[in-house]
Amino acid sequence: MSPGLDRGDDLFLLEDAVWVWTRPVGVPIYDFDFHRLMACRRPHDRPDEVVAVARVGALDDHEASHAALLRDGVRLLHDPEQYLRATRLPRWYPLLADLTPRSLWFEGAPDPARIADELGWPIFMKGARQTSRHRRKLSIIAGPDELARALEDYAQDPILGWQDVVCRSLVSLRPVEDPDPERIPSSYEFRTFWWRGELVGCGRYWWEGRDYDLTPDERGPALDVAREAARRLDVPFLVVDIAQRTDGAWTVIECNDAQESGYAGVSPFALWREVVRLERARRAR
Ligand SMILES: Nc1ncnc2c1ncn2[C@@H]1O[C@H](COP(=O)(O)OP(=O)(O)O)[C@@H](O)[C@H]1O
């Protein structure tokens, strides 16, 4: 796949407010048919340079895409630094250390002695970007023997193989359901979308299973944590996933570039309407 504009891609002006670059990914929770529900234009004369929001899936090489698009007069919403800060735990963790489970990362195999010393067993393990399809035995690790076994699988895994390894304190999260023993159990977790620091969407993270939603009393404390994370990261379009611990406190599970994130339980139509509204207000100032 080309790093820049490819055949089959679309670049359009959404509601006369935001340029959007799309490429269908084939994942229903990710793709959104802008054209069916919103006004999209392709002006004959595009300005020399436009800032575009990408909905093209996860970029293989953000820096290469950033450079290739600039040559076509398209500036990606996130510069390479912002992109890394949003997507790589070793980049965002230092800014959020007090809001998220304690974490260590390793370029090669994790050191069990350091884990025992700084985190204690059991741990939660993942790549610096993501887990391998939420598989439990690669993520929830009881001790050094399980660690060694999981690392053998890591080396073979197409998703995890190229990522650094992240080890985190396993925190006790408020459960929602545990429908599949092979998968990480669902906890009371929510995905929040932030556009230039403003909330534009909040919905359940585990969108496939049982329905759950924040109560009016929970909304304030939960969103305070997510908003603070968004403020500190200061990235134009950010996702912050938050979950409630069994002691009631809210914790950040991870951050991501909202351009690469599935909508989960958030209505994409409502989300994009909010983005458009905020952009219009920003222009009017
Ligand atoms: N430190 C942790 N302690 C306990 N459970 C965790 C921890 N980190 C993540 N989880 C659980 O594992 C799930 C997947 O982890 P996450 O970091 O979101 O990986 P991915 O990037 O693959 O979605 C989360 O939705 C949460 O339920």
Ligand SMILES: [Mg+2]
């Ligand atoms: Mg996640």
